[in-house]
Amino acid sequence: MSTTARVTVFDTTLRDGEQAPGYSLDVSSKLAMARALDALGVDIIEAGFPIASPADSEAVRQIATGVRRPVICALARTRSQDIEEAARALQPAQRARIHTFLATSDLHLTAKLRMTRQECLDSAVSAVRLARRFTDDVEFSAEDATRSDRDFLCRVIEAVIDAGCTTINLPDTVGYATPDELREFFQQIIGRVPNSERAIFSTHCHNDLGLAVANSLAAIQGGVRQVECSINGIGERAGNASLEELVMALRVRPDRLPYDTGIRSQALFGTSQLLSTLTSEPVQANKAIVGRNAFAHEAGIHQDGVLKDARTYEIMKPEDVGQSVSSRLVLGRHSGRHAVQSRCETLGFALAHSEIDEVYRAVISLGEHRKAIGDSDLRRIVDRVRTPASAAAAASTATHVETVGYGHGV
Ligand code: KIV
Ligand code: ZN
Numbered sequence: 001m002s003t004t005a006r007v008t009v010f011d012t013t014l015r016d017g018e019q020a021p022g023y024s025l026d027v028s029s030k031l032a033m034a035r036a037l038d039a040l041g042v043d044i045i046e047a048g049f050p051i052a053s054p055a056d057s058e059a060v061r062q063i064a065t066g067v068r069r070p071v072i073c074a075l076a077r078t079r080s081q082d083i084e085e086a087a088r089a090l091q092p093a094q095r096a097r098i099h100t101f102l103a104t105s106d107l108h109l110t111a112k113l114r115m116t117r118q119e120c121l122d123s124a125v126s127a128v129r130l131a132r133r134f135t136d137d138v139e140f141s142a143e144d145a146t147r148s149d150r151d152f153l154c155r156v157i158e159a160v161i162d163a164g165c166t167t168i169n170l171p172d173t174v175g176y177a178t179p180d181e182l183r184e185f186f187q188q189i190i191g192r193v194p195n196s197e198r199a200i201f202s203t204h205c206h207n208d209l210g211l212a213v214a215n216s217l218a219a220i221q222g223g224v225r226q227v228e229c230s231i232n233g234i235g236e237r238a239g240n241a242s243l244e245e246l247v248m249a250l251r252v253r254p255d256r257l258p259y260d261t262g263i264r265s266q267a268l269f270g271t272s273q274l275l276s277t278l279t280s281e282p283v284q285a286n287k288a289i290v291g292r293n294a295f296a297h298e299a300g301i302h303q304d305g306v307l308k309d310a311r312t313y314e315i316m317k318p319e320d321v322g323q324s325v326s327s328r329l330v331l332g333r334h335s336g337r338h339a340v341q342s343r344c345e346t347l348g349f350a351l352a353h354s355e356i357d358e359v360y361r362a363v364i365s366l367g368e369h370r371k372a373i374g375d376s377d378l379r380r381i382v383d384r385v386r387t388p389a390s391a392a393a394a395a396s397t398a399t400h401v402e403t404v405g406y407g408h409g410v
Contacts, residue, residue: 007250007259008043008226010202011243013275014059015046015075017234022281029278030059034067036271037231041262042070042243044097046228049075050089051082057089064093071137073097078127087134098131099169100124101141104148104156121156125163132164141204145170146177146185154192161195167226168199172215175208175238179218186222202226205241207233212241217249220259231275232283232290244268244289244321252316269322295323298372300336303329307342331378333367340378347375349382358385 014030014037017023025033030047037045045067050057064072072093076082078100090096102113102124109115115123124140131138140160142153157168170189172182186203190196203219203226205212216227233242247263272290276283285293295318297303305312306328318325326346329339340360344351351359362381366373 004254004258004260005225007220007224007261008200008202009041009243009247009261009263010044010046010073010226010228011037011042011230012046012204012228012240013037013230013232013234013243014063015048016204016228016236016240017230017232018048019236020234020239023234023279025059025278027055027059027062031062031066033275033278034063036267036274038067038069039264040267040271041264043262044071044073044226046073046075046099048089050085051076051079057085060086060089061092064090064096068094071095071097073099073139076100076127076131078102078123080127080130083127083130083134087131090135095137096135097137097139097167098135099139099141100127100131101143101169102127103143103173104153105144106149107147108144117152121159124156125159128160128163128165136166138165139167139169139202140165141169141171143171144173146172146182147174150189150192154189157189157193157199158195161193161199166199167202168196169202169204169226169228171204171228172206172212173204175206175212177205177211177215179211179214182215183218183222186219186224190223200225202228204228206236207238207240210238212239213245213249216241216246217257220257232272232287234275234281242288244272248289248316248321251320265320266322289321290323294318294321295328296330297328297339298330298332298334300334300339303336303339307338331363331367331373332371333364335363335367343375343378344382347379347382351382351385355382355385 014033018025034045047060047063048056050060060074072090074086074090076086076098083098083100086098102120104120109120128138128140142156145153186201190201201224203216203224205215227246229241229243229246231243233239247261247265250257250259250261251265269290272283283291285291288294297306297313302313318328331343337360340363341356359381363373
């Protein structure tokens with residue numbers, strides 16, 4: 001019998017992610033993205049913040065109409081108009097969640113909201129009660145939870161659960177927490193709140209210190225069973241926890257992290273690429289899991305290892321996350337002879353030993369001037385090496401190989 005616990009994946013690409021500069025999406029792009037998230041297997045799609053704009057509201061309505069399997073969630077402050085607008089936009093949903101939020105830290109209460117703690121508590125409770133009139137699935141987020149007074153935070157949580165809240169999200173809004181701290185935070189709060197077993201606890205980590213994924217994993221170890229995250233880690237400022245990194249950490253390390261998600265990992269790369277195309281924002285090359293270098297090896301020693309046994313330098317297979325195996329060995333100035341030979345064989349060239357040496361030298365030389373050498377470059381090099389008239393020239397100087405202009409495409 002499996003002892004693996006299920007963690008719910010709450011995707012906020014279309015809400016927190018879309019709020020980030022450069023990532024805004026029109027309604028039809030949001031719908032396309034929501035369909036991709038459905039195919040990826042996320043449990044909950046946070047589709048937008050309906051009170052923020054008519055376009056946001058329309059996007060939530062269209063997603064609620066067209067995407068039927070996941071829970072569709074809409075964000076609302078604790079104000080009645082926000083909650084009513086969220087409920088209106090969610091009306092067509094098969095399964096709807098209203099997500100209402102209010103800051104609980106003294107800093108936010110005094111400097112931003114100008115509210116007392118009692119007003120905060122009352123407002124949170126009324127919002128949850130109102131939201132429950134529209135749906136049984138209500139989430140409350142205590143914004144800036146990790147910098148809130150714990151006694152007060154526990155009082156708010158207990159009160160909103162009593163008011164009918166089913167998911168308690170405790171965001172690390174400014175990405176300030178450390179992993180050990182967040183694990184202890186959730187353990188303590190879940191242990192202290194008397195009715196905590198009546199709600200699912202959730203984490204929502206920001207990446208200001210680059211710790212969002214590590215913090216989310218620690219929160220799971222501390223007892224949360226919902227993670228809020230986004231494709232490519234997009235979100236306010238440095239972003240949210242990256243969905244693909246979280247999911248693959250759980251998939252690759254079940255020995256340390258025995259938790260399952262419903263994500264189809266083979267769809268991760270395609271979903272990441274879709275977001276990049278829709279927003280015209282490239283994915284950072286060395287981004288874990290979905291960056292174009294995430295499975296690329298250029299150094300000769302690494303290429304040799306991967307050709308002998310990929311496990312030497314890969315902890316997961318590119319195809320497990322939807323990346324192409326053929327992009328694995330990048331030819332450039334650090335490449336080894338073994339990789340050059342292997343790529344030639346893949347392209348259908350059976351070369352003699354001396355020819356491989358020549359091709360290898362030409363590749364290294366061309367790599368001095370080029371970031372990467374593509375298959376068309378390699379074909380031209382092989383042609384020259386194999387054509388007697390130019391073979392001598394190709395072998396004579398490596399620079400000549402470059403100046404005669406091998407290829408354009410990489
Ligand atoms: O970071 C945050 O606190 C939020 C809440 C609205 C959930 O995005
Ligand atoms: Zn956030």
